[in-house]
Amino acid sequence: MSGRKVIVRVPATSSNLGPGFDCLGLALGLYNFVEMKVVPEGSEVTVQGEGASEIPTDESNLTLRAARRVFDLNRAHPAGLSLRLTNNIPPARGLGSSAAAVVGGLVAANALSGSRLSSSELLNLAGEMDGHLDNVAPALLGGLTVVVPDGTAALGLRLEPPAGLLAVAAVPAVNVYTSRARAVLPREVPFADAVFNLGRVALLVGALTEGRFEFLASAMADRLHQKYREHLVPGLTGVIGAALKAGALGAALSGSGPTVIALTNDPEKAVPIAAGMREALGKLGLSAWTPTLVPDREGACTVETADGGAICS
Numbered sequence: 001m002s003g004r005k006v007i008v009r010v011p012a013t014s015s016n017l018g019p020g021f022d023c024l025g026l027a028l029g030l031y032n033f034v035e036m037k038v039v040p041e042g043s044e045v046t047v048q049g050e051g052a053s054e055i056p057t058d059e060s061n062l063t064l065r066a067a068r069r070v071f072d073l074n075r076a077h078p079a080g081l082s083l084r085l086t087n088n089i090p091p092a093r094g095l096g097s098s099a100a101a102v103v104g105g106l107v108a109a110n111a112l113s114g115s116r117l118s119s120s121e122l123l124n125l126a127g128e129m130d131g132h133l134d135n136v137a138p139a140l141l142g143g144l145t146v147v148v149p150d151g152t153a154a155l156g157l158r159l160e161p162p163a164g165l166l167a168v169a170a171v172p173a174v175n176v177y178t179s180r181a182r183a184v185l186p187r188e189v190p191f192a193d194a195v196f197n198l199g200r201v202a203l204l205v206g207a208l209t210e211g212r213f214e215f216l217a218s219a220m221a222d223r224l225h226q227k228y229r230e231h232l233v234p235g236l237t238g239v240i241g242a243a244l245k246a247g248a249l250g251a252a253l254s255g256s257g258p259t260v261i262a263l264t265n266d267p268e269k270a271v272p273i274a275a276g277m278r279e280a281l282g283k284l285g286l287s288a289w290t291p292t293l294v295p296d297r298e299g300a301c302t303v304e305t306a307d308g309g310a311i312c313s
């Protein structure tokens, strides 16, 4: 096994999309790369790019831990492992960095040990390790995903995002840790708020799969989590409002924030939408990165297999 190497590409993800708290996610064309090589002994992790100074490189590294789970399950025991992580997804910004780290480790190790685990086994493992099925499902499967835990298993459905959809992200230069953003959520919500979200999440899935963009502004509204997180996410309401004013079809907090994601199907509107969101954050003294991203349709895939081929298109 020594010397065998794979490179896996994993997309960023935006979960919730407004009302779909913990169940909806969209894969985005912004990628982390995991190069995993079997070496004669020891383990070595290097990180370059986003989060390089904060992501651990010892045995606690998420990608390494995920890989070890798969090697154990596949009864493959590489003598040593070398991991080179090249990150374009900024951590702690609501773009699924930790989900990408886990999925990358699982998929790379599975590819190096005979691909014995199925996609649903990988989804269950990823959900167990990351704790956020709504990020790991789109990272693994690509596209628009609906996922729910059902007993000990996850039920994940991949749907095709509509043609021409673009996501303009406003990524402010502040960290919001998911654990903190969950701790501020209430234990109970008003029945009317639950009903508000139920209708909208159904409408949102239907609107996206049918390309009924005129429904998105209403369908991306939320009453279950965004208002409780407002104090952690600078300018949340103002940034969403600015995106809608600049012509976005709909906008919402990405995952647990602080990124806001705005959808459009008009490439020319992406520029004013990004400018509007930057301006709203600028009024608070915050700078933001505002990339326009296409939906990723492949999910985690192998850009270089152990025998030199490629699985990603």
Ligand SMILES: Nc1ncnc2c1ncn2[C@@H]1O[C@H](COP(=O)(O)OP(=O)(O)OP(=O)(O)O)[C@@H](O)[C@H]1O
Pocket: 032, 051, 054, 055, 056, 061, 062, 063, 087, 090, 091, 092, 093, 094, 095, 096, 097, 098, 099, 100, 101, 135, 176, 177, 178, 179, 255, 256, 257
């Ligand atoms: N690319 C990565 N590689 C390894 N560990 C990571 C990576 N990204 C995040 N982590 C780790 O995951 C843990 C959870 O981080 P955090 O709550 O910010 O999740 P996150 O996935 O970055 O959130 P988000 O979805 O908001 O980006 C932290 O301990 C962090 O160091």
Ligand SMILES: N[C@@H](CCO)C(=O)O
Pocket: 015, 016, 021, 022, 023, 094, 096, 132, 134, 135, 178, 181, 182, 225, 255, 256
């Ligand atoms: N659905 C989760 C995503 C965390 O990345 C949340 O909003 O807390």
